Amino acid sequence: MRHYIRLQVTSLVCLSAAVMLTSALLACALTLLRFARISNAPITMRHYIRLQVTSLVCLSAAVMLTSALLACTLTLMFASPLAEMARQIRLPVGLDRDERGSVRGNLLPEDNVYNMAAPSASWTLHQRESTAKTNQSVLIRHPKKNDLDPQQAPWMRQLLPSNVTNSYERPQSRAPQCILLGFAKCGTSALLEFLDLHPNMVTLNWEPDYFCDRMYKKYDLKWYVGRMPPSLPGQITIEKSPCYIVEHDAHLRIHAMNSSIKLLVLVRDPITRLLSEHAHYASYQHYWGLPSQSFEDRFYSNRTGRFKTSVILKVGDYAPHFQHLLKVFPRNQILIVDGDKLITNPLSQISRIESFLGLPHVISRDDIYFDREKSFYCMKEVRSSSPELATLLLAGWVGVSIMGPTKTESCYPRTASVWQQVNLSDVGR
Numbered sequence: 001m002r003h004y005i006r007l008q009v010t011s012l013v014c015l016s017a018a019v020m021l022t023s024a025l026l027a028c029a030l031t032l033l034r035f036a037r038i039s040n041a042p043i044t045m046r047h048y049i050r051l052q053v054t055s056l057v058c059l060s061a062a063v064m065l066t067s068a069l070l071a072c073t074l075t076l077m078f079a080s081p082l083a084e085m086a087r088q089i090r091l092p093v094g095l096d097r098d099e100r101g102s103v104r105g106n107l108l109p110e111d112n113v114y115n116m117a118a119p120s121a122s123w124t125l126h127q128r129e130s131t132a133k134t135n136q137s138v139l140i141r142h143p144k145k146n147d148l149d150p151q152q153a154p155w156m157r158q159l160l161p162s163n164v165t166n167s168y169e170r171p172q173s174r175a176p177q178c179i180l181l182g183f184a185k186c187g188t189s190a191l192l193e194f195l196d197l198h199p200n201m202v203t204l205n206w207e208p209d210y211f212c213d214r215m216y217k218k219y220d221l222k223w224y225v226g227r228m229p230p231s232l233p234g235q236i237t238i239e240k241s242p243c244y245i246v247e248h249d250a251h252l253r254i255h256a257m258n259s260s261i262k263l264l265v266l267v268r269d270p271i272t273r274l275l276s277e278h279a280h281y282a283s284y285q286h287y288w289g290l291p292s293q294s295f296e297d298r299f300y301s302n303r304t305g306r307f308k309t310s311v312i313l314k315v316g317d318y319a320p321h322f323q324h325l326l327k328v329f330p331r332n333q334i335l336i337v338d339g340d341k342l343i344t345n346p347l348s349q350i351s352r353i354e355s356f357l358g359l360p361h362v363i364s365r366d367d368i369y370f371d372r373e374k375s376f377y378c379m380k381e382v383r384s385s386s387p388e389l390a391t392l393l394l395a396g397w398v399g400v401s402i403m404g405p406t407k408t409e410s411c412y413p414r415t416a417s418v419w420q421q422v423n424l425s426d427v428g429r
């Protein structure tokens with residue numbers, strides 16, 4: 001706290017000095033200019049030019065000094081909360097902090113740092129073979145130099161005082177080394193929350209959908225990487241976007257970003273999945289006061305006596321999606337997680353994921369409990385991922401420096417409320 005107050009006071013002193021110096025230099029420049037204009041004394045051309053030049057030099061000096069002092073002030077203001085964040089960020093297993101805040105210990109084995117190699121030369125051919133849309137163009141973006149490099153936030157590095165954090169413990173946004181591709185309504189949100197309990201995993205708590213058409217056409221890789229929560233080396237960044245598994249171009253795009261990435265795919269009994277999706281839509285209709293649509297109305301055509309070829313139905317037809325995914329990625333980079341077991345025995349699936357990612361088995365029975373009312377396993381404690389940079393900067397600006405991990409009980413609340421709003425007789429149960 002003392003250190004923080006000292007930093008804030010110093011930054012304020014810098015700011016005041018900047019303001020005073022600028023005013024003094026501006027006043028000087030203006031006086032000289034004015035003197036040159038109104039002086040009745042006979043003034044030679046040489047004299048006049050000298051005056052003008054001196055005033056211009058004064059003005060430039062004022063601008064330069066102000067910028068330097070402002071930069072200094074901002075650095076001091078932001079450095080403290082950033083350093084605080086660096087101190088509080090969860091350390092991956094294998095690293096420890098000593099009482100002075102420095103990091104000690106060995107990083108995880110090499111195979112945890114997945115290779116971000118550029119796609120192989122054979123990729124273009126492979127791409128043509130694997131996509132069914134041979135005569136359509138598919139937008140694939142290969143990483144450009146520095147796209148995936150977390151060191152590309154030099155301004156953040158500079159803001160971190162080197163005596164507080166050493167070079168490799170600085171939290172940075174990194175491209176995910178693992179992606180949860182879907183399927184929607186199979187428990188993807190709950191799974192990600194469970195995984196966030198692991199100190200070596202950092203999860204993004206919203207769905208960027210980056211590799212799906214809608215976003216991919218708008219944003220580049222730098223944007224995507226920049227959205228990832230800050231992590232330390234040895235920590236695996238994970239994001240989930242259920243559109244990736246059903247949009248086959250997304251498989252190609254992910255491969256183009258990182259051909260050795262690890263992928264998780266969560267599946268569940270397709271009928272339960274479908275009912276869940278129906279319940280989800282029904283709850284929205286209910287919420288917006290729209291007429292409710294029965295399961296049959298949504299999926300079954302009385303006219304043709306057949307199921308409608310609905311996108312929602314196609315999602316649960318898992319096979320074609322896996323077929324395509326396996327054309328793009330080798331089987332050993334994909335882990336299929338059982339969504340039904342995730343509900344009854346989450347630890348069985350979490351443990352498989354820990355092994356798959358080469359991480360120590362850390363998440364245990366002590367981290368979760370069964371909530372009878374919700375009929376789901378919940379987390380005893382949520383260790384929040386690192387705060388988003390924007391929040392951090394804002395916090396720094398208003399002088400809030402203490403941002404510890406939040407400790408709250410968390411349970412995924414959606415289910416019970418959703419199902420209550422749906423008449424199950426509608427869905428033939």
Ligand SMILES: Nc1ncnc2c1ncn2[C@@H]1O[C@H](COP(=O)(O)OS(=O)(=O)O)[C@@H](OP(=O)(O)O)[C@H]1O
Nearest residue numbers: 184185186187188189190276342343376377412415
């Ligand atoms: N632990 C735990 N807590 C709560 N919910 C759990 C859990 N494990 C799995 N599930 C199931 O997750 C279903 C929602 O799936 P998703 O998170 O993939 O939905 S979404 O695609 O993000 O909308 C959700 O489906 P519904 O029950 O239909 O809501 C749950 O059945």
